[in-house]
Amino acid sequence: MPIEFKTPEAIEKQMQQVHIVAENVMRPDSRYLDDHEHERPVKFVNMIWPQMKQMEASNLKAALSRAEAKNGKSVAKNGNGNGASKPSIANLTLLHMIEELSWGDAGIYLCIPSSALAGAAINAVATPEQLERFLRRFTEGEPKWGAMAMTEPNAGSDTSNIQTTATFDEETNEWVLNGEKIFCTSGQLALEESNGLVVVWATVDKSAGRAGMKPFVVEANTPGVTIAKVEEKLGIRASDTVSIVLDNARIPAENILGDAEVRAGKGNKGFKGAMKTFDASRPMVAASAIGIGRAAFEFTRDTLAKQGVRMEYNKPRWKLTSVQADLLEMEMQLKAAWLLTLEAGALLDAKQDNKLQSSMAKVKAGKAVTHITQKAVELLGPLGYSTELLVEKWMRDAKINDIFEGTGQINTLVVARQILGYTRLELK
Amino acid sequence: MYSFDMTSEQKMLVDTVHRYAEKQLRPIYREAEEHKEVPEDAIQTGWELGLLPGSIEDEYGGFGEYSAITSALYLEELAWGDVGLSLHLLTPNLFALPIALFGSKKQKETYLPTFCDEEFPKATAAIIEPVYQFDPADLAATAEKEGSEYVINGKKTFVPLAKDAERFLVYANEKGTTQAFIVPADTPGVQVEDRVTMMGAHALAVYNMSFENVRVPKANRLGGLKGIRVNRLLTVSRISLAAMAVGQAKAAYEYALNYAKERVAFGEPIAHRQSIAFMLAEMAIEIESTRLMVWEAAYKFDHKEDASRAAYLAKQYADKMVLEVTDRAVQILGGHGYIREHPVELWLRNGRGFVTWDGLAMA
Numbered sequence: 001m002p003i004e005f006k007t008p009e010a011i012e013k014q015m016q017q018v019h020i021v022a023e024n025v026m027r028p029d030s031r032y033l034d035d036h037e038h039e040r041p042v043k044f045v046n047m048i049w050p051q052m053k054q055m056e057a058s059n060l061k062a063a064l065s066r067a068e069a070k071n072g073k074s075v076a077k078n079g080n081g082n083g084a085s086k087p088s089i090a091n092l093t094l095l096h097m098i099e100e101l102s103w104g105d106a107g108i109y110l111c112i113p114s115s116a117l118a119g120a121a122i123n124a125v126a127t128p129e130q131l132e133r134f135l136r137r138f139t140e141g142e143p144k145w146g147a148m149a150m151t152e153p154n155a156g157s158d159t160s161n162i163q164t165t166a167t168f169d170e171e172t173n174e175w176v177l178n179g180e181k182i183f184c185t186s187g188q189l190a191l192e193e194s195n196g197l198v199v200v201w202a203t204v205d206k207s208a209g210r211a212g213m214k215p216f217v218v219e220a221n222t223p224g225v226t227i228a229k230v231e232e233k234l235g236i237r238a239s240d241t242v243s244i245v246l247d248n249a250r251i252p253a254e255n256i257l258g259d260a261e262v263r264a265g266k267g268n269k270g271f272k273g274a275m276k277t278f279d280a281s282r283p284m285v286a287a288s289a290i291g292i293g294r295a296a297f298e299f300t301r302d303t304l305a306k307q308g309v310r311m312e313y314n315k316p317r318w319k320l321t322s323v324q325a326d327l328l329e330m331e332m333q334l335k336a337a338w339l340l341t342l343e344a345g346a347l348l349d350a351k352q353d354n355k356l357q358s359s360m361a362k363v364k365a366g367k368a369v370t371h372i373t374q375k376a377v378e379l380l381g382p383l384g385y386s387t388e389l390l391v392e393k394w395m396r397d398a399k400i401n402d403i404f405e406g407t408g409q410i411n412t413l414v415v416a417r418q419i420l421g422y423t424r425l426e427l428k
Numbered sequence: 429m430y431s432f433d434m435t436s437e438q439k440m441l442v443d444t445v446h447r448y449a450e451k452q453l454r455p456i457y458r459e460a461e462e463h464k465e466v467p468e469d470a471i472q473t474g475w476e477l478g479l480l481p482g483s484i485e486d487e488y489g490g491f492g493e494y495s496a497i498t499s500a501l502y503l504e505e506l507a508w509g510d511v512g513l514s515l516h517l518l519t520p521n522l523f524a525l526p527i528a529l530f531g532s533k534k535q536k537e538t539y540l541p542t543f544c545d546e547e548f549p550k551a552t553a554a555i556i557e558p559v560y561q562f563d564p565a566d567l568a569a570t571a572e573k574e575g576s577e578y579v580i581n582g583k584k585t586f587v588p589l590a591k592d593a594e595r596f597l598v599y600a601n602e603k604g605t606t607q608a609f610i611v612p613a614d615t616p617g618v619q620v621e622d623r624v625t626m627m628g629a630h631a632l633a634v635y636n637m638s639f640e641n642v643r644v645p646k647a648n649r650l651g652g653l654k655g656i657r658v659n660r661l662l663t664v665s666r667i668s669l670a671a672m673a674v675g676q677a678k679a680a681y682e683y684a685l686n687y688a689k690e691r692v693a694f695g696e697p698i699a700h701r702q703s704i705a706f707m708l709a710e711m712a713i714e715i716e717s718t719r720l721m722v723w724e725a726a727y728k729f730d731h732k733e734d735a736s737r738a739a740y741l742a743k744q745y746a747d748k749m750v751l752e753v754t755d756r757a758v759q760i761l762g763g764h765g766y767i768r769e770h771p772v773e774l775w776l777r778n779g780r781g782f783v784t785w786d787g788l789a790m791a
Contacts, residue, residue, distance in 0.1 A: 001433055002433065002435045002438075003433065003434065004429050004430060005430060005723065005727040005728070006727075087429065089429070313737050313741075314565070314659050314662070314737075315563070315565075316561070316563050316564075317744070318561050319561075319563060328741075328744065335721060335741060335745075336714075336720070336721060336745060339717065340716060340717055343430070343716075346429075346430045346431060346432065357716075360716060363709075364717060412706050412709045412710070413702070413706075415709040415713060416702070416706060417705075419708060419709065419712050420699055420705060420708065422699070422700075426700055427700055427705050428702075
């Protein structure tokens with residue numbers, strides 16, 4: 001495909017619908033849900049669930065046929081026998097959708113009922129049987145949530161330092177999990193408020209380091225699993241962030257994702273699998289950041305325009321007032337971040353390596369949007385700082401994007417290692 | 429769709445231009461800079477690449493069609509080689525491209541074929557003025573219609589290769605809008621003054637000029653009766669300059685990256701330190717961001733969408749980016765970066781130039 005910068009029509013059409021939801025379902029509840037932390041955006045969840053079910057169903061179908069193909073079974077029934085298929089736009093669509101929903105409200109967006117990060121981890125390595133058992137639930141019935149539990153009190157960016165253990169009990173043919181996970185997004189929705197699940201990362205052999213790290217599926221209502229704490233946060237308050245205590249939590253042997261063997265180097269799918277999920281999830285975080293940034297930029301621009309301060313293009317910089325220059329900077333930063341994000345997403349759709357681009361997008365978007373939303377509060381003065389408007393909330397919401405799914409610094413480190421061709425030993 | 433791959437023709441062209449930049453420009457850029465002179469054969473070789481005729485339609489002697497995106501791609505490579513030499517090579521474009529894109533049919537027929545010959549054409553443009561606050565949309569130089577002629581008055585600076593030029597495209601204020609006029613060098617009142625030395629890009633010879641009651645027939649007004657909308661023309665220039673800024677930044681980034689991997693301090697390469705590695709990561713991110721902004725603007729121009737805002741944003745962003753990246757490159761080299769043995773000090777001087785060069789490059 002030649003160089004092209006055009007939003008596919010299918011996406012544009014879909015976004016008109018999503019925009020209506022963002023404007024009419026999310027925005028009106030933004031302030032209320034920020035004030036009433038830990039309450040749920042019920043209206044939004046019920047409204048979006050039918051669509052999410054459909055999306056999950058088609059993802060599951062694709063994952064099943066991929067998994068069966070891997071197992072050597074025929075996939076002729078799904079094959080598009082007549083050669084070239086249309087290029088996938090699944091990730092581009094998702095990026096646009098996340099951007100638009102986050103323009104509505106980033107906290108509410110995070111409550112979207114879906115398999116989310118857990119789905120991505122399961123999709124990556126699950127057997128057909130596991131796909132059915134874990135992901136079918138997201139295509140039917142009541143709204144459900146999936147979540148990912150990686151971070152621990154003493155393992156944040158250094159994920160390979162996790163202390164949660166998984167030991168195999170041969171008598172009962174079960175894995176026994178012990179440890180504490182913190183900062184798990186939607187953990188409560190997944191474990192207590194729906195028949196969902198959490199992918200928990202644990203080590204089967206501490207001495208093996210990264211090679212010992214494995215993902216396990218912990219379903220709702222598993223004995224020994226408790227939500228120990230629901231965090232109170234700076235922003236994205238509609239979204240729950242919890243710590244989970246695993247106290248001799250027993251799960252079936254078949255709940256491990258990938259194989260249980262500890263292999264260093266090439267066969268080490270566990271840790272690498274986790275890192276691969278980041279390649280897909282980081283552009284999504286960037287897109288969410290950009291949605292908040294666009295909300296703040298558009299609101300500031302339009303509000304100031306009503307006050308007689310209009311943006312000017314095509315003028316030399318010395319002819320701009322400092323406020324006009326600030327607005328211009330906001331718009332440029334937003335565009336730069338969005339284009340990087342789209343590039344990362346397009347590569348993902350084309351099934352090309354996007355590790356560099358996805359971290360670049362995440363760094364850029366996290367930083368740009370932190371700046372944009374902070375500037376918005378400043379430019380709008382006392383009203384910008386007041387809770388009468390949503391601008392101060394957007395600034396609080398935006399900050400998380402420079403932190404979760406890898407802080408700006410960790411992602412800068414990923415970029416630096418890639419461009420220098422360094423390992424983690426050469427560049428710490 | 430969103431896609432980021434060059435066509436095979438574009439790739440071939442980019443490879444060719446890269447080779448030229450590497451083999452012809454890189455070996456001579458320091459000497460050209462110090463001596464403020466450009467070896468003719470380097471320019472002749474560059475001219476023989478046929479970049480300009482490749483943007484001119486065959487009915488006027490060329491062999492291509494203008495594409496902002498293709499230009500952006502090869503401009504990045506040229507500027508990677510050397511900005512001053514590139515601006516020299518691109519000088520005829522300043523006359524020819526506005527005619528190719530915005531000229532009347534008659535003007536195209538008259539002038540374009542002379543840009544499709546083997547010889548480097550002696551034509552340039554005068555747009556920038558010697559003022560503190562320059563705005564190409566609000567010029568001090570004036571053009572007034574008198575009968576069947578235009579009378580041009582005013583001063584210009586940064587006119588590339590003015591001394592040898594046989595004709596100029598002169599931009600002037602006509603009743604509040606910027607218009608351009610074709611002015612032969614031997615027209616009475618046209619004066620090429622001193623050569624001006626800029627902070628960087630010394631290889632490019634630029635001059636002050638004055639125009640005193642210079643009379644040209646009204647047929648010499650670019651675009652004929654319709655004239656031009658200068659913003660459309662500047663859109664092309666902004667995309668071009670932003671693409672060159674990306675090329676300049678890329679050169680500085682690559683040089684600093686290689687240096688940081690080789691330079692040992694405290695027992696290991698300085699690139700092993702986050703303070704250095706993170707600077708490089710930031711540079712890489714900003715270069716890629718800018719490149720995408722340039723491509724988006726160019727794509728819009730080629731697809732007849734309104735590209736002016738995207739081009740303006742890309743240029744504004746690139747002006748800042750190229751300064752920051754070239755500055756970081758000097759910083760990473762430390763004291764060595766300040767010494768003229770290394771190229772980064774020159775690239776920092778070039779990097780500062782872009783913000784003052786509105787209209788100085790078009791391709």
